[in-house]
Amino acid sequence: MIDEGLLADLPWIIAGMTAVTYLPRLLPLILPSRRRSPRSSAEAGNPDGRRMPSGGTSQAAAYRRRLLALLPYTAIGALIVPAGFTAVAGRVPASVTGLVVAALAMRLTKQPFLAVVAAVGAVVAVQALLPPVLS
Amino acid sequence: MSLRRVSRPVQLGLSILLGYIPLAIAFGAGGRLAGVGFVGLVAMSVFVFAGASQFLAVQLLVTGVGGPGIILATLSLNLRHLVMSFALRGRLSRSGVPRPILAFGVTDEVFAAAATAPGAIRDRDLVTMEILAYAGWVGGTIIGFLLGGVLPAAVQEAMAIALYALFVALLVPGIRRFWRYGLAVAAAGGLHALLGLLPLDRGLILPVAIVVPALGLALIPGFHPPDRENE
Numbered sequence: 126m127i128d129e130g131l132l133a134d135l136p137w138i139i140a141g142m143t144a145v146t147y148l149p150r151l152l153p154l155i156l157p158s159r160r161r162s163p164r165s166s167a168e169a170g171n172p173d174g175r176r177m178p179s180g181g182t183s184q185a186a187a188y189r190r191r192l193l194a195l196l197p198y199t200a201i202g203a204l205i206v207p208a209g210f211t212a213v214a215g216r217v218p219a220s221v222t223g224l225v226v227a228a229l230a231m232r233l234t235k236q237p238f239l240a241v242v243a244a245v246g247a248v249v250a251v252q253a254l255l256p257p258v259l260s
Numbered sequence: 261m262s263l264r265r266v267s268r269p270v271q272l273g274l275s276i277l278l279g280y281i282p283l284a285i286a287f288g289a290g291g292r293l294a295g296v297g298f299v300g301l302v303a304m305s306v307f308v309f310a311g312a313s314q315f316l317a318v319q320l321l322v323t324g325v326g327g328p329g330i331i332l333a334t335l336s337l338n339l340r341h342l343v344m345s346f347a348l349r350g351r352l353s354r355s356g357v358p359r360p361i362l363a364f365g366v367t368d369e370v371f372a373a374a375a376t377a378p379g380a381i382r383d384r385d386l387v388t389m390e391i392l393a394y395a396g397w398v399g400g401t402i403i404g405f406l407l408g409g410v411l412p413a414a415v416q417e418a419m420a421i422a423l424y425a426l427f428v429a430l431l432v433p434g435i436r437r438f439w440r441y442g443l444a445v446a447a448a449g450g451l452h453a454l455l456g457l458l459p460l461d462r463g464l465i466l467p468v469a470i471v472v473p474a475l476g477l478a479l480i481p482g483f484h485p486p487d488r489e490n491e
Contacts, residue, residue, distance in 0.1 A: 126295040127321045134327050135300045141331035142317060143307040146338045151363035153345035154352070191478035196347040196470065197375035198434060198441045199448035199477075200340070201427045203469040204368055206449025207456065209424035214417045220424070227425035231432040237373075238271040240432075241278055244425030248418040 213248050218255070223248040269385040272373040273392030275429070279369065279422035280396035281403075283311055286416070288404020291318050298405050305401040309364065309394060313337050336463030343470055344371040348381065357383040365390025369423055376430045378437070440483055447473035 131138075205224075213219040223244040230236075230243035284305065291301040296318060304314050313334040320330050345366055352362070362383055370389050374381050435442045452469035456462075477483050 128324060131321050131324070131326065132296070132300070135296070136303075138317070138327040138330055139300070139304050139307055141327060142304070142310075142313060142334045145331055145335035146308050146310045146313060146341070147364060149335075149338050149341040150345050150366040151360055153342055154349050154359040154363045187481075188478055191483050192474055193347050193350055195441075195444050195474040195478055195483070196343060197372060198431070198444040199474040200344060200347075200368070200470045201372050201376070201431055202445035202448030202473075203452040203466055204372070205424055205427050205445075207453045209427070212420045212424050214420070219418075220421060223418075223421035223425055224428050227421075227428040228432055231429040232436075235433070236271060237268075237426060237429040238275045238278075240429035241275045241422050241425045244421050244428075245278075245418050248421050249414065252414055252418060
């Protein structure tokens, strides 16, 4: 059980947690982006501000595009591995079955909700059919 | 009504809701057992809206850790959202929903659902997913507190796969369009698993496992996503 003094502090704790959760979500969305001004572009020998003969700015833009396109996939990879393999009460076979069924169902139906429902159903079936030691 | 006629954001939002409910029920029921009151638990879900941080906070309260320790742990756990919001910012279409409102609901699952769709992200689509996810999280917390373990244990265990199944489902179209995304997934997952073996702060290894492979793979010029994703 939790100490009464800590429970009395709960409103402040929740306020602090709210702030440190919300700010990392908010700041990148509202802070102004750094843009190259026409003057600095011209000074850098890049009058149109976008493409240089050497490819400097366009290379940076291409790198940024690749980075932003990759981040969702690296985020999902890091979120799935390793936790997804033991998501069902630490049971690897049941968890992996669920993930494989989700991939197959998504491939067949192209409906994410159906893929999720199919995965949950597959896990229920594995748990029912296999003894706990194996599932 | 056919599921195909339900919009993709609603489908994705419902998938997230389905995954959040059992977790939130567990949070509500567990928090009650730990001695946190109804108002405290629901307020945490309403204002913080960050599952892992909330579980951690209750656990730390039980072990006697004070407010500053809990807030620091929450910050370290949520640093990854800097990366996620940064990845969203350039793809959000400009329209009616203020960004401070959109920012509140950028959870891991909402980010993954929004960011893996090709092209620009419409803010109303994002907010649709956020509202459904939020309803699942807050509603599940209330159910968990009031009814305890309302779901049979086997069903609750099986539903724990829902969020990971959603992640996998979100990966499938992207990897079919551009198979090299699969390398990015494997690199980040492998790095996260490896770092998890080391005695490092769990809140820090996740952002590192997300950012480092992306920074490295983006250096490869051939790692071009399809053109329509660049729009």
